[in-house]
Amino acid sequence: MRMVMDDVSNIWSILEKVEDPEIPVLSVIDLGIIRDVSVENGQPVIVLTPTYSGCPAMDMIRVRIRMALLQHGFTGVQIKTVLSPAWTTDWMSEKGKEKLQAFGIAPPLPLQTVCHPGMFHREEAIPCPRCNSYHTARISEFGSTACKALYRCEDCGEPFDYFKCH
Amino acid sequence: MFSSAIIGYTLHLADNALILGHRNSEWTGHGPILEQDIALSNIALDLIGQARNFYQLAAGMINGTRGTRAWPAVGGDKAEVTEDDLAYLRDGWDFRNCLLVEQPNGDWGATVLRQFFFSAYQFYFYGELRNCRHAEIAAIAEKSLKEVTYHLRWSGEWVIRLGDGTDQSAGRMKKAMDHLWQFTGELFEPAGYERELLAEAIAVDLPAIRPLWDQRVREVLGAARLAAGSDVWMQTGGKQGKHTEHLGYLLAEMQFLQRAYPGCEW
Numbered sequence A: 001m002r003m004v005m006d007d008v009s010n011i012w013s014i015l016e017k018v019e020d021p022e023i024p025v026l027s028v029i030d031l032g033i034i035r036d037v038s039v040e041n042g043q044p045v046i047v048l049t050p051t052y053s054g055c056p057a058m059d060m061i062r063v064r065i066r067m068a069l070l071q072h073g074f075t076g077v078q079i080k081t082v083l084s085p086a087w088t089t090d091w092m093s094e095k096g097k098e099k100l101q102a103f104g105i106a107p108p109l110p111l112q113t114v115c116h117p118g119m120f121h122r123e124e125a126i127p128c129p130r131c132n133s134y135h136t137a138r139i140s141e142f143g144s145t146a147c148k149a150l151y152r153c154e155d156c157g158e159p160f161d162y163f164k165c166h
Numbered sequence B: 001m002f003s004s005a006i007i008g009y010t011l012h013l014a015d016n017a018l019i020l021g022h023r024n025s026e027w028t029g030h031g032p033i034l035e036q037d038i039a040l041s042n043i044a045l046d047l048i049g050q051a052r053n054f055y056q057l058a059a060g061m062i063n064g065t066r067g068t069r070a071w072p073a074v075g076g077d078k079a080e081v082t083e084d085d086l087a088y089l090r091d092g093w094d095f096r097n098c099l100l101v102e103q104p105n106g107d108w109g110a111t112v113l114r115q116f117f118f119s120a121y122q123f124y125f126y127g128e129l130r131n132c133r134h135a136e137i138a139a140i141a142e143k144s145l146k147e148v149t150y151h152l153r154w155s156g157e158w159v160i161r162l163g164d165g166t167d168q169s170a171g172r173m174k175k176a177m178d179h180l181w182q183f184t185g186e187l188f189e190p191a192g193y194e195r196e197l198l199a200e201a202i203a204v205d206l207p208a209i210r211p212l213w214d215q216r217v218r219e220v221l222g223a224a225r226l227a228a229g230s231d232v233w234m235q236t237g238g239k240q241g242k243h244t245e246h247l248g249y250l251l252a253e254m255q256f257l258q259r260a261y262p263g264c265e266w
Helices: A002-015 A057-071 A094-103 B004-025 B034-064 B083-088 B108-129 B135-163 B167-183 B192-198 B206-223 B246-260
Strands: A034-040 A043-048 A078-081 A136-140 A148-153 A159-163
Touching: A002 A034, A002 A043, A002 A057, A043 A057, A057 A078, A136 A159, A136 B034, B004 B034, B004 B083, B004 B108, B004 B135, B004 B192, B004 B246, B034 B083, B034 B108, B034 B135, B083 B246, B108 B135, B108 B167, B108 B206, B135 B167, B135 B206
Parallel strands: A043 A078
Antiparallel strands: A034 A043, A136 A148, A148 A159
């Protein structure tokens, strides 16, 4: 039993170092996509939930998790995917949000909201990650990856990504 | 044991998402401006992701019926069917998507109107399906609904922008309406497998969500100053595998690589 507990906490700390290929400052733990870790008959079982249904990084993330665990001697890794409850940015770690900000991506707002289906619905103002101005405008609610929207700061003039609340 | 109704329904859900996702992907690199090219490509990606979830589920069910002839063989002599076999190796008459999603892209106006009609449908459809009695289907619906909410807002805004825009944009939207409206009736016309699964509290009760769709469409078309389509004969058949001529051309392009080089990977 003692061994299993050690293995589980060991696996969690290995996963801390598995990066998201699209946003390398975030680990899979920061993203909140690891829902459970257990060990069955000496083999790790990881429960993973995707951010968006079509996120192309998910296959790569599964490979990276296997590789990282293999490097630490874990074989026969099982990765189970669950869809419900659906992933939300509310599960992102505070540390992850700070890292995003430092990387130049506005983190999801602390107050969890979901997309409102009303046409031309105005979202809360998103502060610029560079100059902190709230004088910003949304260019497009779809950005370079499924999880981001594209904004522009009207004060410093820089465009930036916003990791949208989901 | 899985019934052919549940397999058929899962494939219907997968095919709807895949075919519209593929149509939207045809715009990638050709959008009117970069941001909207990216927006539509994102929507395509969401839909193809939803399709993969449904195909994976269907493949598991089909593999569970092997040897019982409950479902015709897909993928030849392979021991197990995969999501790829279901997308790339079935023929037109095996696809159960609605006729609306296979219609050609036309211009930007036709593409966003098609997306709006379908996103409004998916929004209320998944809203019901997430409470269905089949846990895995319900989970895919719950996940997908969050994504569809963005699609609905984005496409609705574009319908308003173009309908209430210039004479040229309004004229093109009217032309798109004249073509697409005849395919909206099928969305709410249950196929045999849907009727069967409605009794098991799995399939969505389509006539029940129709008033919600009608109201949302009326609101947006009103804001866009566009008239809904006239009282035309509604085309149906896609859900039973009877398609318009356009699906064959789409599959010819989408499936070419796997047909010409079976099992090819990169």
